[in-house]
Amino acid sequence: MFKLLKGTKLLKVGSNPYVYYISNHTEDIKPYTLFIARKGSNFDPHKIIRQVALKGANAIVLQDRNAFNQLKDLDITVALSDNILKDQALISSRFFNNPSLNLNVIGITGTNGKTSTANILAQYLTFLGKNVGVIGTIKHFYKEHTLGSGRTTPDSIEWFRILRKMKDLGAEYVIAEVSSHALDQHRVYGTKFDGGIFTNLSQDHLDYHKNLENYFLAKKRLVDLILEFNKDGIFVVNIDDNYGRRIYESYKNKLKIYTYGRSEDADFRILDGRLSFSGQHFIALYRDHYLSIFTKLLGEFNIYNISAAMMYLIAKGYDPKCITDLTYQIEPIKGRFEILKSDFIIINDYAHTPDALKKTLKSIKKLKPNRIITVFGAGGNRDRTKRPLMGQIVEEYSDIVIITSDNPRYEDPIQIIEDIKSGMNMTNETYTIVDREKAIEKAIDLAEKNDVILIAGKGHETYQIIGNKIIHFDDIEVAKKYLSLKNLKENCKNKK
Structure with a gap:
């Protein structure tokens, strides 16, 4: 004791x-x-x-x-x-016998892209024959074993319990999303990280951190933990992100740090790319070697997520050509640019911050749809200052806007919607439909050939939090239901 x-x-x-x-x-x-x-x-x-x-x-x-x-x-x-x-x-x-000493724990932090990058990296390592566990937003799992869910990064007791369990089950690697709350509250303190990745930083969680600088300082603690508990650890940063560059400049003489992005000085430099609904192709440059990369994952942001994972593996000694060849085998992640196809396209995405919405909608624009119809809301009892920014961005990039509920929690859903609308000019065709199911139904009813519907905010979540109740709600389930009904109606019309 x-x-x-x-x-x-x-x-x-x-x-x-x-x-x-x-x-x-x-x-x-x-x-x-x-x-x-x-x-x-x-x-x-x-x-x-x-x-x-x-x-x-x-x-x-x-x-x-x-x-x-x-x-x-x-x-x-x-x-x-x-x-x-x-x-x-x-x-x-x-108490759990220092499990991180016998695991390769890789921490991923940033505002957006943590879940996708973690799952992409886990898939690469699995293809390479490694036994891999994942601790993240969707769930905590090792192979067929689900060890928890609900929090991006669990409480420190549960964190080390899960690491111990994964080690006992045979894991060699654990890829973990590490949230700013977890870093600020020392939930992962004492962990020996093999290394880490910083994806990006933009406005979120200011209800907790109060300002962007505090938010950044919390994220930056992951680098400090690597320095404190593993002097041989590595860190990979998105050099295109201003905060990523700050990390690079602050730590480049203190630990092995590698960069990715479109910037000319990136170690793994993203060059030209092409996007379609069946996948995308991009060229990257690493040490005078051009890599031609094909992926089923859609969206410019996924080019960054793939690049982060590739840079990490290359820094650990894996052959760039081998990793490139494996990339097309990477499967999409639930609730991350998840697609349903009909005469029009439905995209289900977790985008719930201004930056994530902007990146998702810009990626959709590149697909040159007929119109973009966006269904979205904002979480209750969370950062209120991002709501008008979300409204402004959705209005700028969408032809039709449908504002609805997300997880209102203990806030009035109408007030959340009013906060969103305060950032909008209301010049587009705009609907306010508090009931999220009816909002999705309306979007599908409005959709025409070659339109794209973006259902944003909940992604993989299969619930909605209203007051103290957690009710079953799955955006994709609801979309499939009303898409099927619309197709049945169209078939009936054609038979008349």
């Missing part, structure tokens, strides 16, 4: 030195639990810390020394932390 508590201040030592479980939830206590008393935004476990001990906690790490008075007469070990978030991560890593 005492090795686990290294770095904390021991206030009291109990007679039993063993712990067999670790938790920071007061309802998740088993006999011989090591309990981390971390204050939450809505609840402080110190207020009921004696009850936690009586439930079976054999050791407790406090954040508030005053709570020690409730525990003085109990035969348990009590320690005090002056940085509960970091200590929780370090204790968790030790």
Whole structure:
């Protein structure tokens, strides 16, 4: 036990030195639990810390020394932390036998592209014969084993539990999306990362970070973690992104850092490309070698995501020609430029930030559709300042705009829509339909031959959060339903 508590201040030592479980939830206590008393935004476990001990906690790490008075007469070990978030991560890593020391953990951070880049890199490594786990927004999995879902990057206890489980199942690599919240809250502190990738940074999560600079500083912590726990680690950055260039300039003399993008000084330089609904082809230049790359993945942003993964693998010693040849085998990711084809095209995409919407819509423009019909909303109880920017961008790049609900949570959906409309001129054909299913139905009803419908914001999600209820909702399911109904109607007309 005492090795686990290294770095904390021991206030009291109990007679039993063993712990067999670790938790920071007061309802998740088993006999011989090591309990981390971390204050939450809505609840402080110190207020009921004696009850936690009586439930079976054999050791407790406090954040508030005053709570020690409730525990003085109990035969348990009590320690005090002056940085509960970091200590929780370090204790968790030790409890699960430091799993990252025996894994190649690759962290991917950035505003957009984390999920796609993680899954692309995982597919490459699988093709190369490696055993790969993924921790990310869609789910946490190793081969056929699903180990969790719901949060991009889990709490530090769950993070190290999953790494340990993946290692025990046979994983060699773990590709992990690392969110700004996770970095700010030290959820992955103590992890030995093999390396990392920075995709881009644009406005998001300002409800939490308050400004873009704080958001950037949180993202940048991934590089600092690599420097702290693995001096031989590598880092790959999008040099076209202003914040990516800042990372490069700050760290180029401190660790092995590699770049990708269209900039002339990129190590992996993206050149010309062609896009169609069946795939895209682009040329890249790496050390005087031209690479002709074909992919089923659509969108300019996926050229960047593929380039990030390719640069990482090349930096690790894989042959560029081999990686190029594997690229066409990469399968699209659910909810990321996911396509349904009819006389018109429906695209389901997770784009839920101004930058992601702009990139997605610009990619659609390059396909030269008849019209673009965009269905979108914005999440409730999240960054409100991005809503008018999203409205402005959608209006600029769409012919028809349908504003609807996303996950309103505890906000009034009408007010969220009004926030979006405040950034619009309302010069395009625009509809406000709060019910998301009816909004998708309207888009499909309006669609004509060679139009493209973009359903944006939820992507892979199969739920909608309204108040305290989580209801089943899948954009693609709904789109298929109304596409089928439209086709049936058209068939009936033709038979008359």
